Amino acid sequence: MPLRTTARTPARLARLAPAVLLLALALWPAAASAHGFSTTVYADVTQPERGHVRVELGLEYDLLVVSVADTQHVDALYQEGQAAFDDGDTAAMARALADHPAPVLAYVTERFGVASGDAACTPAQDGDVTMTRREGVPYAVLVLDEACPPSDGSHRITSTLFPDAEGYVKDAKTVVSYDLDEQHGSAALDPSHPSFSTDQSFLAETWTFFRLGAEHLLTGTDHILFLLAVIVGSRRLREIVLAATAFTVAHSITFVCAATGVVDVPARVVEPVIALSIAVVAAWHLWRLRSPVSRYGTLELARGPLGLDRAGWLRLAVVLCFGLVHGLGFAGALGLDRELSGSLLWSLLVFNVGIEAVQLGIILTVFPLLALLRRRAPRLGAWVTGAVAAGVAVMGLVWFVERVTTG
Known part of the structure; x- marks a missing residue:
C-alpha cells in the first residue's frame, strides 16, 4: 500500500x-569523545627573561597516563591514574601524576624540546601538575622552565608527543602559541611537520591554521x-x-x-x-x-x-x-x-x-x-x-x- x-x-x-x-x-x-583516535597538545611558550623559556603544556590526561606507564614501564601510575580517571576525581588525577614525577617528566621532555640557535635548552619542571578540561576532556597541565644558552637567533620548538608508533592515537597535534624573540605567533605541529622556528614565514603560519581548522x-x-x-x-x-x-x-x-x-x-x-x-x-x-x-x-x-x-x-x-x-x-x-x-x-x-x-x-x-x-x-x-x-x-x-x- x-x-x-x-x-x-x-x-x-x-x-x-x-x-x-x-x-x-x-x-x-x-x-564518546566525538574527536576519537586523535589528540591535541596545547603549548603556551613565553620568554620571561633572557636565557629562559617558559613552556606550559596541556596534555590529555588518560592518554598521558597510558603512554607514560607503557613507555616508562610504570604500572603503578597506570593503576592509580586510571582509577582516578574512571572515578572522575580531578584531585586524584593530579596526585597520580605528582606521585610519579620522574617518568612523567622524562616522557614529555624526550618528545618536546626547545632549542636556542643550534643548542638544545635544558628543561626542568616548574611546580606541580595541575588539572583542567578542554572540550569536556581532562587535561594535565605541566610547566617547564627551559634554560637556554645565549643566542641572538631564533628558537626552534619540536614536538613528537603521542606518536603513532605508540598505538593509542594517530596524527597527534601540538598547537603552539608563542611570545619569543620579540615575535608573537602560533603554529600547529604534527607527524609531518614536527618542528618550527620562530622566524617562520607568514605564508607557512597561514597554511598551518587553515589546515588545522579544516582538520578540526x-x-x-x-x-x-x-x-x-x-x-x-x-x-x-x-x-x-x-x-x-x-x-x-x-x-x-x-x-x-x-x-x-x-x-x-x-x-x-x-x-x-x-x-x-x-x-x-x-x-x-x-x-x-x-x-x-x-x-x-x-x-x-x-x-x-x-x-x-x-x-x-x-x-x-x-x-x-x-x-x-x-x-x-x-x-x-x-x-x-x-x-x-x-x-x-x-x-x-x-x-x-x-x-x-x-x-x-x-x-x-x-x-x-x-x-x-x-x-x-x-x-x-x-x-x-x-x-x-x-x-x-x-x-x-x-x-x-x-x-x-x-x-
Whole structure:
C-alpha cells in the first residue's frame, strides 16, 4: 500500500529505534569523545627573561597516563591514574601524576624540546601538575622552565608527543602559541611537520591554521553530525543557504570572542550543550515529518519571508542559537592563549576559513544528493532523511548523557 502521508513516518521510524540505539551504543567506545583516535597538545611558550623559556603544556590526561606507564614501564601510575580517571576525581588525577614525577617528566621532555640557535635548552619542571578540561576532556597541565644558552637567533620548538608508533592515537597535534624573540605567533605541529622556528614565514603560519581548522571539523564528529542534521532538515537550496549562513555567523562571533578572552564559558557547560544541539536539530526534522508529504516531504513549501514558513524561521533561530555554542567549542579546540593582536586575529580568521571550507564541501556533497532523492522519490526521501535524523538524534543524546555524567 502506498504511503500517503508522513504522519505515519515517525511511528514507523519508532520501530527502528532499537536498531538505531544498538548502532549508537556500538559506536559509543569510538565516538564518546566525538574527536576519537586523535589528540591535541596545547603549548603556551613565553620568554620571561633572557636565557629562559617558559613552556606550559596541556596534555590529555588518560592518554598521558597510558603512554607514560607503557613507555616508562610504570604500572603503578597506570593503576592509580586510571582509577582516578574512571572515578572522575580531578584531585586524584593530579596526585597520580605528582606521585610519579620522574617518568612523567622524562616522557614529555624526550618528545618536546626547545632549542636556542643550534643548542638544545635544558628543561626542568616548574611546580606541580595541575588539572583542567578542554572540550569536556581532562587535561594535565605541566610547566617547564627551559634554560637556554645565549643566542641572538631564533628558537626552534619540536614536538613528537603521542606518536603513532605508540598505538593509542594517530596524527597527534601540538598547537603552539608563542611570545619569543620579540615575535608573537602560533603554529600547529604534527607527524609531518614536527618542528618550527620562530622566524617562520607568514605564508607557512597561514597554511598551518587553515589546515588545522579544516582538520578540526573533519575529525570533529559532533560538529559534522550537527551539520548533517541541518542538511537533512533543509528542503530547498534557500533553506540550507540560510541555515549554513546563520550557523557560520553565529559560531564565528563566539569563536573570536572566546579565543580572544572576551567570553569564557567552561567546557563542562559547552560540550553537553553541543551534544544536545545535535539531538534537538535532528529531532526537529522528525517532528516536522508529521506534516503531510505534500507540505513537507516534497519541495512544495508554505510561502513566507525569504520563502520560509513559521516552522522554518523557528528552525533557523534554533540553528543560530546553537551555532553560538559551537563557536565556543571551536575556540576551545584551537587553544590559543595570548593577548589580542593582529597576528592572533589573522590566525583565528584563517582557522575559521578552514572550518568553512570543509563545511561548504560537506553541504555541496550531501545536499544535492538529498535534493535529487526528494524530487525523484519524495516518500523515500522522507524515509531516508528521517532515518538519518533518528540516528543523529540518538547519538546526540548518548553524548549529552555521557558528557553530563562525566562533566
